[in-house]
Amino acid sequence: MHVAESxxxxxxxxxxxxxxxxxFDGGLDVKLCRNDEIGKLCLPGGFVPVDRLxxxxxxxxxxxxxxxxxxxxEQLQTYDGLDRDPRSRVVSIAYLCLTCGGTDGNGWYRLDGxxxxxxxxxxxxxxxxxxxxxxxxxxxxxxxxxxxxxxxxRHLLPGMFTMPEIQAVYEGLEGKDYxxxxxxxxxxxxxxxxxxxDGKPGRKAxxxxxxxxxEV
Amino acid sequence: MHVAESxxxxxxxxxxxxxxxxxFDGGLDVKLCRNDEIGKLCLPGGFVPVDRLxxxxxxxxxxxxxxxxxxxxEQLQTYDGLDRDPRSRVVSIAYLCLTCGGTDGNGWYRLDGxxxxxxxxxxxxxxxxxxxxxxxxxxxxxxxxxxxxxxxxRHLLPGMFTMPEIQAVYEGLEGKDYxxxxxxxxxxxxxxxxxxxDGKPGRKAxxxxxxxxxEV
DNA sequence: ACAATAGTGTCTTTTAGACACTATCGG
DNA sequence: CCGATAGTGTCTAAAAGACACTATTGT
Numbered sequence: 001m002h003v004a005e006s007x008x009x010x011x012x013x014x015x016x017x018x019x020x021x022x023x024f025d026g027g028l029d030v031k032l033c034r035n036d037e038i039g040k041l042c043l044p045g046g047f048v049p050v051d052r053l054x055x056x057x058x059x060x061x062x063x064x065x066x067x068x069x070x071x072x073x074e075q076l077q078t079y080d081g082l083d084r085d086p087r088s089r090v091v092s093i094a095y096l097c098l099t100c101g102g103t104d105g106n107g108w109y110r111l112d113g114x115x116x117x118x119x120x121x122x123x124x125x126x127x128x129x130x131x132x133x134x135x136x137x138x139x140x141x142x143x144x145x146x147x148x149x150x151x152x153x154r155h156l157l158p159g160m161f162t163m164p165e166i167q168a169v170y171e172g173l174e175g176k177d178y179x180x181x182x183x184x185x186x187x188x189x190x191x192x193x194x195x196x197x198d199g200k201p202g203r204k205a206x207x208x209x210x211x212x213x214x215e216v
Numbered sequence: 217m218h219v220a221e222s223x224x225x226x227x228x229x230x231x232x233x234x235x236x237x238x239x240f241d242g243g244l245d246v247k248l249c250r251n252d253e254i255g256k257l258c259l260p261g262g263f264v265p266v267d268r269l270x271x272x273x274x275x276x277x278x279x280x281x282x283x284x285x286x287x288x289x290e291q292l293q294t295y296d297g298l299d300r301d302p303r304s305r306v307v308s309i310a311y312l313c314l315t316c317g318g319t320d321g322n323g324w325y326r327l328d329g330x331x332x333x334x335x336x337x338x339x340x341x342x343x344x345x346x347x348x349x350x351x352x353x354x355x356x357x358x359x360x361x362x363x364x365x366x367x368x369x370r371h372l373l374p375g376m377f378t379m380p381e382i383q384a385v386y387e388g389l390e391g392k393d394y395x396x397x398x399x400x401x402x403x404x405x406x407x408x409x410x411x412x413x414d415g416k417p418g419r420k421a422x423x424x425x426x427x428x429x430x431e432v
Numbered sequence: 433a434c435a436a437t438a439g440t441g442t443c444t445t446t447t448a449g450a451c452a453c454t455a456t457c458g459g
Numbered sequence: 460c461c462g463a464t465a466g467t468g469t470c471t472a473a474a475a476g477a478c479a480c481t482a483t484t485g486t
């Protein structure tokens with residue numbers, strides 16, 4: 001068609017995806033991988049070609065660069081600053097991604113305030129490549145904001161979990177104490193499916209799964 | 217640099233912006249303009265060149281195609297479906313835009329459920345071009361969701377307004393009744409700045425402005 | 433028995449919903 | 460005075476915060 005034709009020679013921005021993959025294990029961890037070109041830790045991601053959906057490219061790149069698959073992903077925001085990549089104009093669609101435990105044990109960094117702690121030492125959010133530090137901060141804010149009016153937390157937990165376990169996720173992410181009111185506050189989100197039998201002392205915990213009836 | 221070089225010949229998606237500009241005047245109105253190429257009503261917007269910010273292009277295009285300026289704008293979501301534009305792969309960053317009254321009186325359509333009513337008749341959201349019907353629906357949902365935990369409503373109102381006026385916006389958008397509790401619910405958001413003196417019968421209403429101290 | 437963990441009950445405080453009533457206006 | 464419109468007070472119901480207490484488990 002004629003508009004598309006006239007745009008053939010039109011120089012337009014590159015499009016990329018970046019994934020902020022979180023897990024929760026006593027604290028919030030984010031997956032990072034080293035970018036050899038700029039020599040910094042970055043979010044996994046890559047360029048979006050004409051014939052592929054951003055989220056599909058995301059899954060492929062996160063698998064290739066970070067060894068993770070099977071995670072939950074939803075769009076976070078699109079970053080289009082003119083100089084976010086000094087090499088050329090690159091607009092990036094960022095995704096908030098959640099997983100439970102993770103496939104590959106490497107590349108996880110505990111996000112504690114503005115500092116990232118990994119097995120190879122400690123760095124600040126601002127030390128990440130490009131504008132990725134800000135993207136991680138935005139992703140965490142979104143995750144925390146949506147905790148109670150979405151089912152995001154599901155994706156940070158296994159299919160079955162106990163009340164103390166899910167409460168620890170909420171309390172860790174929100175930095176607040178729900179005392180013994182947590183079950184009450186969960187309302188109809190959870191459905192009991194059994195008892196946990198671990199060798200530890202103390203009363204056996206009831207196992208729950210997410211109630212599929214529940215909706216935001 | 218070498219990556220950018222190697223990407224020069226790489227065919228990548230076009231990037232556009234689309235603006236969902238709302239106003240509130242007894243009901244929610246959205247600004248649309250006719251796209252002559254596809255012969256349908258569409259959101260105002262256009263292509264993003266390499267050297268410009270999406271939001272700047274948005275303002276320019278909304279001014280050029282819809283005659284509106286001075287509105288509030290925040291990013292809504294990015295739409296990247298492979299076939300959203302049959303002519304070629306076009307990824308669009310959509311913006312939620314708000315204004316009070318508007319500059320140009322034309323092109324406003326009352327959004328009432330799924331139907332759009334304008335001076336030239338009535339159509340459904342699904343009759344808009346591309347995926348713009350869905351984008352409008354997403355924008356309204358976002359606006360309504362953020363009403364209480366953001367200051368979005370400011371941008372739908374003039375600098376000074378009365379309690380019944382702002383209450384009407386909330387009640388119209390949420391479809392619920394706040395009885396006489398609205399002032400209480402507004403908490404510290406508003407600050408009184410005078411009295412409205414219109415010629416109409418009834419007690420004079422107190423004029424308020426947004427309290428700059430208040431934050432989400 | 434006891435430390436450790438899970439879970440229940442029950443207060444108080446705060447917030448939300450509903451509406452009766454008072455206060456001003458113009459004509 | 461009367462119909463309109465704006466605004467206050469108060470009562471009840473529901474939700475949130477805080478914590479004492481009970482219930483099980485392994486050692």
